[in-house]
Amino acid sequence: MADTRAQWGSRIGFILAAAGSAVGLGNMWKFPYITGENGGGAFVLVYLASILLVGLPIMIGEILLGRTSQRSTVGAFRKLAPGTAWAGVGWLGVAAGIVILSYYSVVAGWAMHYVYLSLTGSIAGQSADTLNQTFGGLVTDSSLNLMWHTAFMAITIAIVIGGVQKGVERAARLLMPLLLLMMGAMLIYASTLDGFGKALDFVFGFHTEALTGAGVLEAVGHSFFTLSVGMGAMLTYGSYLKRDDDLVGSAIYISVLDTLVALMACLVLFPITFTQGMEPAAGPGLVFKNMPIAFASLLGGGLWSVVFFSLLTFAALTSSISLLEVAASYFIDERGWSRKRAVLTIAGVIFALGIPSALSNSTEIFGSDFAALTAPAFEVVGVEAGKNWFDTFDYLASNWMLPLGGLGIAAFAAWRVGGEARQQSFAAGSSLGKVKAFYLAWLTLLRYVVPIAIILVMLHALGALG
Ligand code: PHE
DSSP, rough: OGGGGGOOSHHHHHHHHHHHHHHHHHHIIIIHHHHHTTSSSSHHHHHHHHIIIIHHHHHHHHHHHHHHHHHOHHHHHHHTTTTTTTTTHHHHHHHHHHHHHHHHHHHHHHHHHHHHHHTTTSSTTHHHHHHHHHHHHHHTHHHHHHHHHHEEEEEEHHHHOOOOOHHHHHHHHHHHHHHHHHHHHHHHHHTSSSTHHHHHHHHSOOOOOGOOOHHHHHHHHHHHHHOOSSSHHHHHTTSSOTSSSSOOOHHHHHHHHHHHHHHHHHHHHHHHHHHHHOOOOOOGGHHHHHHHHHHSSTTHHHHHHHHHHHHHHHHHHHHHHHHHHHHHHHHHHOOOOOOHHHHHHHHHHHHHHHHHHEEEEEEETTEEEEEEEHHHHHHHOOOOOOOOHHHHHHIIIIIHHHHHHHHHHHHIIIISSOHHHHHHHHHHHHGGGGGGGHHHHHHHHHIIIHHHHHHHHHHHHTTTTO
C-alpha cells in the first residue's frame, strides 16, 4: 500500500501545505477575538508557551507517526499497535475533524460573503455603524448562512476529490506567500494609526489580572487548534512524506509561520479597534466588523477589502481541505473506498452537521434553546449556559477533543513507539534532529510536560482543583 500512496512533490510543498492547514480562521478570526475577550497580555503569553512546550512537541510526534506508518490517522495506530485500543485516538481525530469542519465552514462562508460585499461596493465609504449592522444582519440571516456554507463545502469537496497533493500543494505555494505579503502591508498601515501603541500594550503587556482558569484552558486549547494538532491532520499530511524527509525542521517552520500570522493579525486588528474606540472583546464578529471599518476609509479600500477577505477565504480553504482529508482518508485507507465515494459521503455528513451552526444565530431551536436543552449533559465539561450550537461545537472540539487527542498522540509517540526507531526517525533527514540534546528535550516534553500540562488544565476546567 505504501508504494501506491501519494507523496508531496517537494519539501517546501509539504511545509506550505501543512502551514496552509495550520494557518486559517484560527489565526485571523479566532485568535484575535479570544485574545480580546481574555484581556490580551497574559493570555498571549500562555498561548505562546503552550505552542512551544505542548503544541510543537506534539506536532513533531504526530508527523513522525504519519511518516513512519505511511497511513492516515486510524490506520497509523492499527499498523503500529495492531489489535489495541490505540486506534481510538485515531477515531477521536476523525470525529474532531468532522465536528470542526461543520462550523468552520460557516465562518468561512462569512468570509466569502464579505468578498461578495466588497466586490459589489458595499464596504468602501460606509459608516462604522452601517458596517456593524452588516455583520449583525449576516449572522441572523439563515438562508445567506446556508448558501455560503453550501458554497464553501462544495469548493472544499471539489479540491479534495481532485486529489489533495497537487491541488493543495500548488494552492499553498501561491497563497501562503501572498497572505504573508498582505498581512505585512496591513501591519505597516496599522502601525501608523493612533491606536497602535495601545494595541502593542494590549497584546504584549503583562496584564495578569484579566486571565482566568477558563482563559488558560482556552489558550492551551487554541494552541492545538491553530497548529492543527491533536486530531491527525499533521499525521495524515506526514504520511505523504518520504521516510527520510526532514521532520523537525519542517515542524519548526510550520509553527513559527503559524504564530507569526496570529500575532500579525492581532497587531492589525487591535490598532484599528482602539483607533475607532471599539471594544477588543467584540467576540466572533471582531475581524468581520473591524477590518471593513478600516477599509471603508482607506484609499482604494474596496480593493483592499476584496483582497483581504479573499485571502481569509483561501486561508480557511487550505485548512478545511486538511480537515476533510483526515476523515476521507480513513475510508480510503482502511475501507478501500474510492476517493470520490469517501469524500462525498463524509462531506455530506459534515454539511448536515453544519446546518444547525449556520442557523444557530438566527433560530430559537438551535440558538439559546439548544443551550437550555443540553445544559445538563454539557455542564460537566463546562459548557456555559447561553452558548449556542456553534459555540458549543467550537468549545468541545478545541478545548476537549484536540487536547485529548494530543494527549493520546503524545503518549503513543513517547512511550509506545520503540526507542531506537523513534530516535532514528527523529534524526532522519534533519541536522537539528541529529542533535542528541534536542531529541532528549523533545522526548522529555512529550513524556512529562505535555501530559501533565493537559491533565492539569482539564482538571482545572472541571473544577477538580478548586
Ligand atoms: N489550524 C486551523 C486554523 O487555525 C484549523 C484546523 C484545526 C485545521 C485542526 C485542521 C485541523 O484555522
